[in-house]
Amino acid sequence: MFYRIFYAQPELPWSENAVATLIAGAWTGPPGCASFVLFDTIGALRFVKSGNSILSRYGTTVFEVMSQLARAHDSINLGQGFPDDRGPADVLDVAARALLDDSNQYAPMMGMPALRQAVAHHAARFYGLTVDPATEVMVTSGGTEALAACFFGLIEPGDEVVLFEPAYDSYLPIILRAGGIPRRVTLSPPDWSFNESDLAAAFSPRTKLLVLNNPLNPAAKVFSTEELALIASFLRRFDAYAVCDEVYEHLVFDGRQHIPLMTLPGMRERTLRIGSAGKTFSLTGWKVGYVTAAPALMQPVARAHQFLTFTTPPNLQTAVAYGLGKDDGYFRDLVSTLQARRDRLAAGLAAIGWTVLPAQGSYFLVADFTPTGFAGTDHAFCHDLTVAAGVTAIPLSAFYQDPVTSRCIRFCFCKSDGLVDRAIERLGHHFGAR
Ligand SMILES: Cc1ncc(COP(=O)(O)O)c(C=O)c1O
Numbered sequence: 225m226f227y228r229i230f231y232a233q234p235e236l237p238w239s240e241n242a243v244a245t246l247i248a249g250a251w252t253g254p255p256g257c258a259s260f261v262l263f264d265t266i267g268a269l270r271f272v273k274s275g276n277s278i279l280s281r282y283g284t285t286v287f288e289v290m291s292q293l294a295r296a297h298d299s300i301n302l303g304q305g306f307p308d309d310r311g312p313a314d315v316l317d318v319a320a321r322a323l324l325d326d327s328n329q330y331a332p333m334m335g336m337p338a339l340r341q342a343v344a345h346h347a348a349r350f351y352g353l354t355v356d357p358a359t360e361v362m363v364t365s366g367g368t369e370a371l372a373a374c375f376f377g378l379i380e381p382g383d384e385v386v387l388f389e390p391a392y393d394s395y396l397p398i399i400l401r402a403g404g405i406p407r408r409v410t411l412s413p414p415d416w417s418f419n420e421s422d423l424a425a426a427f428s429p430r431t432k433l434l435v436l437n438n439p440l441n442p443a444a445k446v447f448s449t450e451e452l453a454l455i456a457s458f459l460r461r462f463d464a465y466a467v468c469d470e471v472y473e474h475l476v477f478d479g480r481q482h483i484p485l486m487t488l489p490g491m492r493e494r495t496l497r498i499g500s501a502g503k504t505f506s507l508t509g510w511k512v513g514y515v516t517a518a519p520a521l522m523q524p525v526a527r528a529h530q531f532l533t534f535t536t537p538p539n540l541q542t543a544v545a546y547g548l549g550k551d552d553g554y555f556r557d558l559v560s561t562l563q564a565r566r567d568r569l570a571a572g573l574a575a576i577g578w579t580v581l582p583a584q585g586s587y588f589l590v591a592d593f594t595p596t597g598f599a600g601t602d603h604a605f606c607h608d609l610t611v612a613a614g615v616t617a618i619p620l621s622a623f624y625q626d627p628v629t630s631r632c633i634r635f636c637f638c639k640s641d642g643l644v645d646r647a648i649e650r651l652g653h654h655f656g657a658r
Contacts, residue, residue, distance in 0.1 A: 278400045285393055286622040290606065294616040300647040302569075303606075303616040305441070305587045307506040307638040312547065312554065315505055319543035331538040333530050335363025335514070342545040343499070343514045350473075351484050353492075359519040362526055363541055365533040366511030367471040367500035372398050374467045374496050374515065377528035379404040383432035388418070390623030392441050392469065399435075407431070408625065413590060413632055414581050416445045423458050433465040434458075436485055439472040439585030442623050442634040446480050446584040456488045465521065466491070471500035471513070474555055476585040477563045486516070493518045496525065501544040503587070504558075506638070512536055512544045562587070562638060569637040572648030576655055587638040590620060594631045596655055602630040609633075613654035615647045 274280065283289075287304040294301040310316065334340065340357040347353040355361060364370040371394060379385065381403025387395055389410045399406055407426040409418055436455065438447045447455075459466055468485050476482045486495040496517040502508040515525060566589055570580045573591050583589035598605050602619035610616045621630040637644065 276401070279397055282397050286618055287393075290610065290616050290618055293607070293610045297611050297614065299610045299614045299616045300643060300650065301616045302635045302637070302639065302644075302647055303618045305636045305638065306508045307587075308640055308643060309506060311505050311507040312550070315507070315543050315547040315550075318546045319539050322539035322542040326542065327538060329538075331363075331535045331541060333534055334526060335361065335536070336538060336541040336545065339363050339512075339514070339541045339545040339548075342548040343516060346499075346548045347497075347516060350482075351487050353484070353487060353516075355516055356519075360516055360522060362515045362522060362529060363536055364513040364515060364529060365536045366502060367469060367498050367513040368394050369511070369529070369533050370498040370500075370513040370515045371395065371467065371469060373525045373529040373532055374498070375399050375402045375404065376532070377525035378433060378465060378467075378521075380432070382430070384428055384430040385433055385435065386423075386426045386431055386464075387435040388437070388440065389625065390440075390442055390620060391435070392437055393623065395435055396625060404432070405430075406625075410624070411440075411443060411445070413443070413592070413620075416440070416443045418451070420454060423454065427458050427462050427464070429462065431462045431464045433467055435467050435469065437469040438485070439476060439482070441472065441586050442588050442590060442618065442620060444581070444583035444586045444588050444590060446476055446482070449483060452483060452485055452488055456485065456491050459494055460490050464494070466495045468495055468497045470497055471503045472586040473499060474504050474558055475562055475587065477559065477566065478584065480584060482585070493521070496521055501540075501547065505544070505547050506558075510540050510544070512540050565637045565639065565641070565644065568641060569635060569644050569648070572644065573635070573651070576648070576652045581632070583637075587636050588634050589637055590632050590634055591617075592631050593633060602633055606633055609651075614650045615654075 290303040291301055293299070294303065337357070340361040340363065343361045344355040344357040347355045364373060375398045379399065379402040383404050384407050385399050385404040386407045386409065389408045396406060407428070409422050409426050411418055434455065436447070439445065440447070455466070458464070466485055470482070470484060473482045473484070484497055485491050486497050496515055499514050501510055501512040515522070517525065566583050570583070570589055573580050577595045579592040579595060581590040581592065593605055598608070602621050606617050606619045617633040617635050619630065620632040620634055621628050
């Protein structure tokens with residue numbers, strides 16, 4: 225039997241402190257080494273087989289860490305992206321009735337016909353796309369599972385994957401676990417722009433796919449038509465696919481329109497489009513997502529999905545099918561409500577002297593804390609903000625793989641007016657009192 229053993233650096237004493245740190249997983253050991261160290265009942269060290277080294281190197285996600293810290297300090301949590309309202313009452317009602325009246329057994333692996341039909345109608349209604357619900361739509365357990373199914377279904381070890389940073393935190397670990405080699409295009413505040421040479425540096429004949437999150441979490445950027453056309457030209461030139469994470473498709477502000485990459489010339493056959501009921505109906509706990517793609521692309525992704533979650537709770541699928549058919553007023557109100565919340569938080573932060581970056585879409589806005597005079601990292605700033613000011617945000621550097629010097633943090637504004645006002649009051653009090 226083979227056991228991998230942690231070797232501490234010779235100068236590192238095996239003091240209780242060092243061992244405790246190892247057990248807590250805070251010290252990861254030599255690169256690529258991810259073993260567990262345990263004590264047996266008489267206190268002797270015992271080494272056990274390691275977990276997967278790629279996934280083990282990631283700690284608990286920053287969203288969970290900050291939410292736990294927020295709970296521990298009774299802080300107003302504007303970190304993790306979840307709304308604090310109940311979601312549309314009629315959608316909840318359909319879900320509740322379906323739970324009591326309909327089947328609660330496994331739904332079809334590709335999703336319930338009603339939801340697949342609704343996803344196809346939605347694509348025609350909002351984007352003029354013609355989608356065959358029988359062969360081109362698959363229901364998943366949230367956008368996250370849709371992403372994992374796309375990455376596991378499409379990536380061969382050694383394939384290159386182009387992605388924009390800052391990036392949603394689930395992309396990179398799964399791409400790496402699938403054997404992909406990430407090629408990152410780094411976007412920086414305040415304008416998050418990129419150009420042709422940035423893409424030229426990232427693409428190669430080995431590029432299998434590009435990941436596009438539009439609107440982009442955490443930057444709140446909505447990609448322009450010109451940017452999308454530039455991306456499409458590279459996908460065509462390098463014969464690559466695009467996994468389009470469009471979970472914020474209905475959260476686009478100031479009269480902008482969401483443009484799926486799939487609608488651009490030559491992209492229909494190359495693109496997998498991912499949506500999420502969590503964002504569209506403010507029901508993030510439901511984890512109902514959907515992928516739309518041409519049959520040839522869908523097939524390998526469905527193979528992965530059948531071994532990941534296989535299916536998604538049927539009553540939630542029924543309710544989301546109903547929800548996607550809601551009238552235009554629902555979708556307009558969603559935008560106007562969130563836009564007003566964005567403006568409320570932005571105005572409050574600006575009033576206490578912070579620099580707020582434009583937020584074109586999503587649940588988030590980014591603020592630069594330089595005016596506060598804080599000299600430490602964005603992680604340290606978010607920690608202090610939670611503990612001392614009672615408001616929680618997410619450090620932007622958490623969305624980059626390599627260490628970056630960030631003076632920016634992400635706030636989530638999909639919260640009630642009262643909560644946003646209280647957060648601003650706390651921040652004003654804390655920084656005003658300094
Ligand atoms: C960019 C992005 N993609 C995917 C997801 C996950 O969506 P779901 O909750 O449907 O799994 C999120 C959730 O915050 C997100 O921000």
